[in-house]
Each structure stands twice: as C-alpha cells, then as structure tokens.
Amino acid sequence: MxxxxxxxxxxxxxxxxxxxxxxETILTQKGLVxxxxxxAIVETYEHKVGPRNGARVVARxxxxxxxxxxxxxxxxxxxxxxxxxxxxxxxxxxVFNSADTHNLIVxxxxxxxxxxxxxxxxxxxxxxxxxxxxxxxPRGVLAEFGLTLPADKKIRVWDxxxxxxxxxxxxxxxxxxxxxxxxxxxxxxxxxxxxxxVALSPEAA
Numbered sequence: 001m002x003x004x005x006x007x008x009x010x011x012x013x014x015x016x017x018x019x020x021x022x023x024e025t026i027l028t029q030k031g032l033v034x035x036x037x038x039x040a041i042v043e044t045y046e047h048k049v050g051p052r053n054g055a056r057v058v059a060r061x062x063x064x065x066x067x068x069x070x071x072x073x074x075x076x077x078x079x080x081x082x083x084x085x086x087x088x089x090x091x092x093x094x095v096f097n098s099a100d101t102h103n104l105i106v107x108x109x110x111x112x113x114x115x116x117x118x119x120x121x122x123x124x125x126x127x128x129x130x131x132x133x134x135x136x137x138p139r140g141v142l143a144e145f146g147l148t149l150p151a152d153k154k155i156r157v158w159d160x161x162x163x164x165x166x167x168x169x170x171x172x173x174x175x176x177x178x179x180x181x182x183x184x185x186x187x188x189x190x191x192x193x194x195x196x197x198v199a200l201s202p203e204a205a
Contacts, residue, residue: 050119053084054167055188057117058199059181061094062172072096075167084116092117093158096169097198101154104142104195105166106134112160117167118190125194135159145196168192170199 027033057079061068071078075092079085092114095103107113111126124130134141138155142148149155158166170192176184191197 051117051188051190051193052185053082053119054114054117054190054193055185056181057082057084057094057167058169058188058193059184061096061169062176062184063179063181068096068169071169079117079167091164092167093164094167094169095156095158097171097195099171100152101156102142102149102195103166103168104134104138104155104157105160105168106131106157107160108132108135109159109161112162112165114160114165114167118193122190142196145191147197168195170197173199173201175202 024033028035057071060082061071067078070081071094075094076085076090078094079092097103107125108131111121111131113121113125115121130141135157138157139149142155160166170188172184173187176187187200187202189197189200192199
C-alpha cells in the first residue's frame, strides 16, 4: 500500500556507506560512541592524515631542490619537518621517478602503507592479486590502471615492510614553472605517490 512520508532515507548511499551509516547510528544510540568523536576521526583522516599531506611533500620537493635532496637522504626527517609523522609513517624512504625509471610500491606480505602521507590504503592495495602481480608483472598491472609506459622505461618495484614504507615522487609535469606549492600539490594524486599513476597535467587539473 502506498503511503506518503517526508523523512529521509539512505537510498542515495552505496551499500557500504549505508552499512557504515547504520552501524554509526546503532553505536551512537547505545551510547557506545560520541558523534563528536567520530567527526574528529573523519576530520583527521580527511584533512590531517591523507593524500593531501603527501601531495604537499611532493610539491615542496618539486620546487625546492634542497628539500628534494633532504627527502632523498632522510625522508622521515624531511617529511616530519612539514608536520607529517606518526602511525605507519615512522620510517620512510622517498623514491623519485625519472625519465628512464618508474617506481611502484607494493606490500607483498600484508598491506603496510604510509598513513601519515597517503591516508588509508585503497582496497585494491590490500588485495592479494595486486600484492602478487605487482612484483611478477608490474607493467601489466600498470596497464590495468591505465598507465602504459614506454617499453624502454625501467619499472622498479619497492616492497614495503613493517619497518620501512615508501613514497613515490612522480615527475613534475612540464608547463608548471613558477607555480605555487598549493597549485603544484593539486597535480599530485594518491596513485601517483604509489606509482600506479602519474601526476596530472596542468590541463587536467
């Protein structure tokens, strides 16, 4: 029987988001969590811990040669100088893409990932197919991400561990001379800092 009502539903949410919303509602109603605490956690991962942090690191390296040298020498300290450190980012190494080498990050044993600069890992990063095939067939994996590299370009795969995590510094796009740090950071994607993508072109930003 049809009936009228004016209250909102979560029908616009995908199934996972709807489940998360329902769980949050139940836990809040039972007094097990405070909405303010949830908001604080979301705020942290959206604005304080996430790809924006890594993008600022890359942008700084692009525009400041002395910082880029420091990042190569001691990524943990260089990244920490910008205020990004903590869980899953205690020991970092930066690897720089070049005209002849492309770097790709994977964690074959589990899903070690630099949360401090990249936020939460994407689902595919933790999936067994990526973790195994990235080592065996990196060129094929990159092609599946839409990244086809020249046949003569070397692909170097770095395997993260509980002791050491990596950050890819993609090549700086041409046509960005004189750009501000914020403008450069907007070209840096999460995938480009894992190695499954490259930085955006100025036209695509």
